Amino acid sequence: MSLAVMVFVLFAVLLIGLLSWALRPAKRWSNPAQDVFKLLSQPRHCMHIPHILHALQPEDTEFLKEDGQTELMHAVRRQRRRIALEYLNQLQEEFEMLLEVSRALAVMAPEVVTMQEMERWKLSLGFALNCTLLRLRLRCGLQPLEGFHLLSGMAIDMLRNLDAATSRIAEVAVGGVGLPGGGANESSDH
Amino acid sequence: MFDSASLQAGAWVTTTSLEVVLLALLVRRKAIPNYPFFTAYLVTAILQSVAIAMLRRATGMDKYVHWDLSWGTQAVVSIMRSLALVEVIRKVLAAYVGIWALAKRLLVPLGLAVLGYVLLFSHGMTEWVILNAVRGFELASAAVIVAMLLFARFYQLPLRRLPRALAVGFCLYSAVFVIDYSLLEKTVQQYGDLWNFLGIVTYMASLLVWIRAASQYLPAEDEVRTATIPPELYGKLSSEANLRLHLLNRHLMKLLHAEDRRP
Numbered sequence: 001m002s003l004a005v006m007v008f009v010l011f012a013v014l015l016i017g018l019l020s021w022a023l024r025p026a027k028r029w030s031n032p033a034q035d036v037f038k039l040l041s042q043p044r045h046c047m048h049i050p051h052i053l054h055a056l057q058p059e060d061t062e063f064l065k066e067d068g069q070t071e072l073m074h075a076v077r078r079q080r081r082r083i084a085l086e087y088l089n090q091l092q093e094e095f096e097m098l099l100e101v102s103r104a105l106a107v108m109a110p111e112v113v114t115m116q117e118m119e120r121w122k123l124s125l126g127f128a129l130n131c132t133l134l135r136l137r138l139r140c141g142l143q144p145l146e147g148f149h150l151l152s153g154m155a156i157d158m159l160r161n162l163d164a165a166t167s168r169i170a171e172v173a174v175g176g177v178g179l180p181g182g183g184a185n186e187s188s189d190h
Numbered sequence: 191m192f193d194s195a196s197l198q199a200g201a202w203v204t205t206t207s208l209e210v211v212l213l214a215l216l217v218r219r220k221a222i223p224n225y226p227f228f229t230a231y232l233v234t235a236i237l238q239s240v241a242i243a244m245l246r247r248a249t250g251m252d253k254y255v256h257w258d259l260s261w262g263t264q265a266v267v268s269i270m271r272s273l274a275l276v277e278v279i280r281k282v283l284a285a286y287v288g289i290w291a292l293a294k295r296l297l298v299p300l301g302l303a304v305l306g307y308v309l310l311f312s313h314g315m316t317e318w319v320i321l322n323a324v325r326g327f328e329l330a331s332a333a334v335i336v337a338m339l340l341f342a343r344f345y346q347l348p349l350r351r352l353p354r355a356l357a358v359g360f361c362l363y364s365a366v367f368v369i370d371y372s373l374l375e376k377t378v379q380q381y382g383d384l385w386n387f388l389g390i391v392t393y394m395a396s397l398l399v400w401i402r403a404a405s406q407y408l409p410a411e412d413e414v415r416t417a418t419i420p421p422e423l424y425g426k427l428s429s430e431a432n433l434r435l436h437l438l439n440r441h442l443m444k445l446l447h448a449e450d451r452r453p
Binding site: 004005007008009011012013015016018019022023026103106107117118121 | 325
């Protein structure tokens with residue numbers, strides 16, 4: 001059997017496997033709207049950012065060097081870098097949660113929210129990739145400046161998308177007409 | 191013991207009978223206006239079976255002419271099936287504007303890429319080019335269906351019984367066809383009857399899945415009911431989402447400037 005034929009067979013078998021996986025009942029939201037609201041109302045890890053930022057300032061540990069405690073200074077900086085890494089994980093989780101909210105909004109209000117799912121997929125992949133790079137840089141003790149630039153840009157893009165979507169929802173809500181299921185149809189396939 | 195020809199003829203008759211039962215169910219359950227392309231596909235498949243059987247009986251053509259005629263008319267059936275497939279995908283995804291736009295941008299290139307790959311790497315004899323094209327088409331169809339179902343799962347979209355059954359039936363038939371054909375490619379003439387029989391059995395299984403779903407079909411199922419947000423939550427959601435994103439962004443900017451200041 002040639003390699004190409006083997007690939008065809010394996011691909012077909014893989015497709016059957018994926019088919020049975022895709023048909024398994026997914027975890028369903030009991031009340032999607034309430035769940036989305038609950039997700040948005042949860043306390044955010046990023047509320048602790050001032051502490052993280054303060055801890056990352058080199059001058060915050062500089063006094064240890066002046067006191068001749070260079071080893072201790074390095075140990076403290078290492079520990080703080082570890083905390084920054086943990087913070088980065090939380091930031092990523094938060095971004096993913098916002099993606100989840102956007103996804104839920106795309107399903108709950110399809111007539112109102114013409115969301116750019118492709119853009120969001122790209123953003124999500126890019127964010128995950130940059131978080132990984134940033135993590136690596138932090139672990140190697142390198143300057144992760146470029147990574148934070150990118151992450152910030154992505155968050156701005158994400159913000160713009162969700163902002164437009166939620167504003168549109170709010171507009172419709174204020175107008176009191178055309179809520180999903182209420183006959184609004186401003187959607188387009190393009 | 192049955193010989194392979196009578197076994198195959200029996201399977202052929204059973205398949206056509208199942209197709210007729212399914213068509214009758216679609217009529218009885220008033221599913222035809224909602225599934226016109228699937229109905230057309232079914233009618234085409236029935237006509238193909240009947241026409242070939244009648245020609246064979248009337249003219250007494252040999253099995254090779256029968257083979258050529260079957261594969262020649264299969265192109266029409268395949269086109270109808272791809273239209274039915276698009277119809278099923280539309281049923282599942284088209285109500286969700288953003289998701290549908292993304293799906294279109296991913297599923298079409300995915301299907302074309304798989305088809306292209308199969309045609310490129312099928313080093314068969316030139317007379318098998320139609321079969322290779324059919325294999326490519328089947329693999330592409332299965333890939334597109336699986337991708338569509340993964341989309342539905344990812345977005346937690348409601349999957350109604352009939353479109354789900356149609357997707358499963360199409361996918362299973364296509365995937366088994368590819369396995370069947372790829373494994374028996376070199377010996378397809380030697381084991382032609384077995385190959386044909388395996389294909390018919392898979393198709394029969396798909397038909398039974400469709401019949402089961404069609405027998406429970408209600409036209410009201412096709413009215414898309416999205417999980418809507420209660421109006422009182424809209425304002426809250428909007429402001430909450432914006433606030434969270436502004437906060438996240440502000441914090442990222444702070445972090446960025448903090449890094450700027452690092453030696």
